[in-house]
Amino acid sequence: MTTTPMTAIETEDRRQYRATRRRDFAVDLSMALATILAALAIGFLVMLATGNDPVRAYEVMLTGPLERSFRVGRWLEDATTLTLLGLSVAIPFRARQISLGAESQVYAGALAAATVAIFVPLPPVVAVIVPMAAAAAAGAGMGLVPGAMKARLGANEIVATLMLNAIVVRVYDYLVNGPLKASGSSAVHSESIQQDSALTPLSDWFGVPLGRANIGFGVMLLTAAALWLLINRTPLGYRIRMTGANPDFAAYGGIRVPRVIEWSFVIGGAVAGLAGAHLVQGVYGRLEPGLAGSLAFEGIVVALLARNNPLVVVIAGLFYSYLRAGGDIMEQQTDVGTEIVVVIQAVIVLLVTAQALPNLLKRRIARRQVGVR
């Protein structure tokens, strides 16, 4: 026997497989929404229990970010940084490298972007691009350290990235307080960047005030698309995926796994560096202490939420930033305190990856079909 003709059962299997896949996708999507609703419902109870008016609070939280144009801008600006940072960890995550190094990379990127944008006189347009490139390069370099340590020595990347974060944040703090501090200023920050290096604010394009939102948003979208293409449409992306799926298999198949690991760190680092450039050239216009806030860490949530799919990271980033913005507006406009806002965000984070509900539903559907036949 060589090729057997397809049997009836095989044809049936195939049909059923495709139907299941379609159904699973629909179920996944609707269940993602359902889990978010469940999380919101629990938040509702928390607010009731703590003596707040949940209806009003939710109204503010869910509609607040869209109410004024500058709030929309704030949302987009926040989402830009957050998504870039989410993307930056999603790539090493795809190679099954648990990089927590976005923080060191974003600060390295910010430093590089600021140094160029403040001190190096450049013609227009170039003045925007060169600092961004410098930031990407600095971020990539910062990614290469734990990447090479892991790939070449087998040093644990979790430890390496956590340590590097601690070091870089402190050195950054030193530089902003010392050598790079704007002279004659009592506030702690650097000189402002040159006008030409600023990322064009979106306000200029849309004619409505959009806060600090800038064309970095577009850069972020392009980056996400490029990373999606990289992962799914290039040999390097394939190597990253296979290294993540089974490094022994990858090595057996002729993939130089250490190289791939390094590349995943370097690419991730470059993207985090871009986030730093966005903060400097688009958001603050200079270096400020602690300028990335908690975004580097929250990028991890966003990446995992999106199962490290670059395009989904954009959606998850927009979603998470919306929650952040809504929570802040809720704290400003209602009597719900900051603590409760944090608790509600925590509940949403806790539940948003719960897969029990979707799986239960899938199983139920599968079982019902067996029953029917």
Added chain:
Amino acid sequence: MSSVLDVVLSSAFLAAVLRIATPYLLAAFGGLVAERAGISNIALEGQMLSAACTGALVAGYSGSVALGAVSGVAVATLLGVLLAALRLELGADAIIAGIGLNLLASGGTAYAVYSLLDDKGGTSGLKSGSLPSITLPGVENVPVLGDALSGQNLVTWLAFLAAPFVAWLFYRTRFGFHLRAVGEMPDAAESVGIAVRRVQYTGLALSGALAGLAGVFLSMGYVSFFVRDMTAGRGFIALAAVFLGGLRPWGVFLAALGFGAAEALAVQLGTLDVPPQLVSTIPYVMTLVALALYAWRRKRRGRAVPAAASL
């Protein structure tokens, strides 16, 4: 330089190392137990924080330090169980759930303190007391070490006992065997009838309890009150120690102790005329270098496993 050497060899320095290492040790062992049970416990920070807060509040209101400590550890244990439940029952991603629990602990403790004491800062307005210090009879007479050991807090002693305890648990007890099997090959464990989930629940509860003890030490041993977010990233340092220690009890012990020593050194060098931010990088630079050297040596000794397989 010789003054640095004097400092390092002094008993005050050793005492500081023991103190500083205490929360790292306990939390790192918590992290280790969870990691070996197959569920990463990123929530160490939140568990410490909740325990610190609960401990100070309960001790303050009840007047019983012991009750406070027990309640603190109990709350952290519950958070460990909650993390296991989120992972096992709801299928949530352990890392995200851990981050969520940290957020919850941060907001929840702040809210609890604020609604009970009307103080957003912490419980410093509430007299809650500390766990007792212990001086073993005769130990003061040991040179250098004696001064360092005497008068250390009860929890510090427990932290140092945790290393042999965890090693014994892992390698001598049936539960430890099952825990390691479950963490490494859940299918294999399940196929011999081990109740995988129950083992993981127990492991995460133990993990939470150890982290809780670390938290209780912060608010009832190191100082005697709770301050909002007072863990200040110690849970993550502990996590680093878990991996730096190669997921083995004595390795983790050395790593956590090393963090304690490096930080004590940074504190001692803090009055030198060097930018403080740079001095405070010392522990982390040392760790990074140690990590690289250790990995390099292990690699040179020729391990069969390729680098990538050590994830």
Added chain:
Amino acid sequence: DDSGASSSGKPRIKLVLNGGLGDKSFFDSAYAGLKKAEKDLGYDLKVVELGSDRTKWEPGFEDAASADDYDILAAGTFDVTDYIGKLAPEFPDKKFWVFDAPVDYSGKNGACSNKCENVYSVTFKQNEGGYLAGFLAEKLVAAKALKGAESLKKVGVMGGVKIPLIEDFVVGFTSGFQAAGGKKSDVLVQYVGGDKPFGDPAKGKEISTAMYGQGAALVWPVAGLSGLGTFESAVSAERYAFGVDSDQYQTLTDQAQKNTVVTSILKNVGNALYKAAQDDQKDTLKYGTVSTVGLAEDAVGYVNDDHFKELVPEKIRTELQEAADKVRSGSVTVPSAL
């Protein structure tokens, strides 16, 4: 909707904090002063906490300023001056109070395009408080007045982070210490730093312990909640400490810890804001200017209570009083880090 126009017709103050309450330092102090104004002077007070995540500050201020639920927006620290400088011209009908830092009235860099004529700034000469602390410290050790620490010559200052505002305390302290005859090298200076520089009492305790170990007779923490660790270590080291910002003898609960507190160096943000509230009611508050307050205005000072008198010999108290008078009168100018 966020109009919420004051039904009672009282002027509404919105205190917007780029941080949170509970710092046991200037935010708490500002809050207390405004709370008092609410009670005594008939204001409405609302507090907005933006938290320590800097990405949220500028949008937070923008949101706070553009809502129509306040008449006066109060905010503090150097970090907010740029935000207020930009927002104040956008909302010319509103008033802004900035404490602990001045907006840039000159109108450079696009900020304060209306010369910030609706902004009142008040800054504090914390260096003068530091001067008194340093002066007192040296007098105490020189006179071997501290029981149990007679043999020690050194003193310590523990800052939260090394930023100009904190250094202003330190610079003042060192100059006071030298003015009283001490050597600069006897002043140990160390910063808490790390993830929570103003909220890590365990680390604060460890650093204080190290300072006492290095021979400090007393330590002055300028590190918010981290400073609470200092008093604990003072108890176990059987040494002394100064309080900062508020009267720490009052706020501490443990008697042994209270006993270590020689005095507290006050920087009374709350009083200054309360006074601003009073002046504003009388329409005498000088908008468009910065007022700098220090010892002369009683915005900075030290606690002179029974406990202080018990610990500090008469002679030193008199000398301290004289030193304070010289600063007040301007015959001594304290160097500043700002």
Added chain:
Amino acid sequence: MMNEPWGKDGPAVAARQVTKTYANGVRAVRSVDLEVPPGEIRAVVGENGAGKSTLMKMFYGLEQPSAGAILVGGRTRVLRGPASAIALGVGMVHQNLMLVPSFTVAQNVVLGVEPGRRGLVDPKAAVETTARLAEESGLTVDPRARVEEVSVGMRQRTEILKALHRKARVLILDEPTAVLTPQETEDLFAAVRRLRDGGMTVLFISHKLREVLEISDKVSVMRAGSLVGTVATADATERSLASMMVGRDLSLDVERSPARPTETTLRVRSLGYEAPTGQWLHGLDFDVAAGEIVGVAGIEGNGQSELAEILAGLRRPGTGTVHLDGTDTAGLDVAGHRGAGIGYVPEDRLYNGAALDASIADNLVVDRHDRPPLARRGVLYPGAVRAHAEELIDEYAIRTPDPSVPVRALSGGNLQKVIVARELSAGPRLLIASQVTRGVDIGAMRFMYERLVAARDAGAAVLLISADLTELLALSDRLLVLKDGRLVARFDDTTGLTEKRVGLYMLGVEEHDRDQLTAGLDTLTAGPEDLGETT
């Protein structure tokens, strides 16, 4: 524990109208009725993916039926997990080994039922128990060795010991013999018969029909999820079983024309290797010519894996040289080896043969993902990858609904076909095939034999490594025997060679002298151009 009430009479285990649909929609078992009385050895046979393992997993509580009932000890049971099955006295040896790699053999054997008191484990007792059990059953293991460091064969024996240790009343053996030597299989069968005579019920799955005929009392045949019949072993022949399995007649003989070897493709000289763990290699010299299949016999763990991995570029040799078509392979990495025309079917398909969570399509292109037609100018074309997969799925009769299915969801045999399809379709000049038919059904086995022979006839040099002597003798044109990392025998003609005779060399009873081993090899040391390098 084991005293859960068993019914007095009735079957030891049974399935009633059992159907199993996996979450992804694959219906693996369809309305199966099966009864096995106590004290019987029942074989279950069927093609890869017929649903045998799935049915067994339901008896063991690892999977739950979507419909129908499972009976153990005469009663309907709801098995929520292996623990409930174990409590009822069911033991199972899994097709994919279920061992904890960092534990020792002894620790794995006693896992779950550790000796010792008051919650403690007595390590010495564990080692003793394991050693005694190993002796009784004839399955030799090193109780103190860590599982991750022992051969696949020893792992398999450990797995069997694990099940024996539990003193089950029903023992399920899912392809336990796939990696055992003939002698070990004998010993296992003897042990199983003893257990049967003691009243135990045994369910035995194998693709080696000869073994099935030897050991079982009755044979149940499954096809595409359904049970097509049960026959008494006495009435069955290999041919009859095979035709039941596939639903039509099937010839079992491999037709193999004599080899027509041409010039030397692989030239190995003085190859030595010091393994960190495992077997060292000492001074291997041999050639493999284009157009011939050279078999490598030997008891598992005598250096076969090391040799294969060195030739595939996964390990670097310590001394000596390897030439492929005259090019030295020293200094080439794995990709370089593949580029030079080496294909490799690895012995452990789960460890490095496949990425289980990746799709079939992705698994099929690991060595060619960066080349036309799949990739051009740095762009990978998923359409081309899919088309490539569909072609191979078709050509190699891989049973799957779609190329996007993760290989984890494939049956063992189909997974093996994916790997063989990938390696053969690369058109290798040298194919190293290690245990290629392990766990593969007879249809697929025949198919792979044909493929190997076809590859040979197309001019490939084939180095065939197998624990299955029958297979080696059926396919090899020449045969080498490895013992303790040395070549001990070389048969240049395999006609008339018996398993028994080869076995003597494998056990080290006999040995060829050096002249015979190296006869006709051009240069004995390294190639002249390499002499400088190797000294």
